[in-house]
């Protein structure tokens with residue numbers, strides 16, 4: 001599955017990022033999202049694969065494209081047999097977020113990316129569009145930190161695992177009222193907090209790379225983004241745990257319904273019988289083969305954003321594979337017309 005796909009999915013995230021980046025700073029979050037969705041879908045449908053969207057634009061936006069259950073790839077078309085033998089191809093599941101951080105793009109802020117994760121059928125947890133409590137940490141701390149422990153305890157463990165003082169740790173937390181106490185506790189413990197307005201996928205993955213100066217992600221974000229983050233962290237050997245949040249009292253806004261009981265009922269309908277379960281990266285991205293790809297839309301901790309120049313654009317992407325055990329940073333120049341000179345910097 002992975003050899004040719006690994007190359008093709010780079011173009012999928014690149015095309016989504018370029019399309020969205022044209023709307024950077026224009027205050028139009030829905031358009032920045034929509035064009036990324038269209039570009040991602042268009043490029044995906046030119047790949048010889050039998051794909052199915054398991055995490056997409058579905059529930060939150062009621063979107064007509066890249067919705068949950070949509071089949072993508074040439075080999076899912078009605079005339080597929082003219083192009084490929086679908087029986088020879090593995091069915092794959094795909095989790096996408098064509099514009100992760102729509103607000104960041106709309107307001108020209110750092111940290112947005114086009115992102116996806118792929119596995120064989122059944123290899124990615126089809127998370128509902130609920131909230132998720134998350135804990136991400138570097139590979140050295142994997143299995144040592146625990147989402148059931150307090151932030152103070154986890155910071156102490158992190159400090160031991162990373163051999164650095166708590167004061168030298170940086171924790172990313174989404175800037176939301178629901179995190180008021182968590183932020184206080186982290187500061188009280190002596191660590192430093194980097195508040196982000198959006199984009200917790202970038203923050204989670206950054207934990208796995210030494211040199212980003214991000215040592216943990218704590219707090220509550222969206223569950224679909226949790227699965228995508230888990231796919232990357234599983235490939236990278238980092239720590240990721242996620243627990244669905246179904247009680248509206250905890251977040252007081254946003255993605256979930258108004259009553260705890262109806263939320264539990266919805267989870268049961270989806271086959272989630274233990275709503276309090278803590279999932280680790282291997283459970284959220286359980287497939288034998290897991291591939292992850294992201295391309296920066298605006299600049300971030302891991303990747304540059306899209307840079308346009310006369311006649312083209314330059315992108316930076318990250319492709320991670322658990323099979324080849326590689327994390328590749330891919331720097332691409334896109335030529336929209338005959339370039340007179342390629343922009344190197």
Ligand SMILES: O=C(COP(=O)(O)O)[C@@H](O)[C@H](O)[C@H](O)[C@H](O)COP(=O)(O)O
Pocket residue numbers: 097099100101102103174176197198199200201220221222225253254255
């Ligand atoms: O910031 C985010 C927005 O993602 P998108 O809608 O694709 O631009 C995500 O990274 C967050 O994980 C998540 O969606 C967020 O925490 C949920 O929203 P909110 O209720 O504002 O916290």
Ligand SMILES: [Mn+2]
Pocket residue numbers: 097099100101225
């Ligand atoms: Mn997102």
Ligand SMILES: [Mn+2]
Pocket residue numbers: 033097098099100101102
């Ligand atoms: Mn999005």
